[in-house]
Amino acid sequence: MKNLGEMMKQVQAMQGRMAEMQAKLEQATVNGQSGGGLVKVTLNGKGAMTALAVDPSMLKPEEKEILEDLIIAAHTDAKNKVEAMMADEMKSVTGGLPLPPGMKLPF
Numbered sequence: 001m002k003n004l005g006e007m008m009k010q011v012q013a014m015q016g017r018m019a020e021m022q023a024k025l026e027q028a029t030v031n032g033q034s035g036g037g038l039v040k041v042t043l044n045g046k047g048a049m050t051a052l053a054v055d056p057s058m059l060k061p062e063e064k065e066i067l068e069d070l071i072i073a074a075h076t077d078a079k080n081k082v083e084a085m086m087a088d089e090m091k092s093v094t095g096g097l098p099l100p101p102g103m104k105l106p107f
Contacts, residue, residue, distance in 0.1 A: 017093040030085060032078025039070040043078040045085065 025045030033040045038058055042051035058067045 014093060021089045021093050025086065025089065028085065030078050030081040032074045032076070032081060034073035034077060035066075035070040039067070039074040041071070041074040041078045043075075043082055045082060047079060047082050049075065049078075 028045035029050065030043050030045070031040060032043070035055075035058075038055040040051075040053040041049060044050050052071065054067065054071075058070070
């Protein structure tokens with residue numbers, strides 16, 4: 001039973017590191033852009049959009065569809081960066097232990 005007790009200590013330590021990581025992610029910001037910087041999006045570490053900047057040259061009625069596409073592309077760029085940041089943080093929290101396929105943390 002000594003191994004079980006040691007494993008429980010490791011799980012509790014990992015839970016503490018997960019809580020720290022989640023707090024850190026809430027404070028982090030990631031920027032994404034598209035159209036050569038015409039559209040810029042800022043997301044927090046949880047993936048929520050906190051800012052959007054659009055170059056004034058894109059504010060023309062005939063550019064509406066292009067602007068919509070650029071906003072989506074900028075958001076996707078930032079979201080990919082958030083996911084990469086989360087993956088790096090998870091590696092440090094789990095000590096490089098591989099998670100079973102399809103298992104995502106935090107739960």
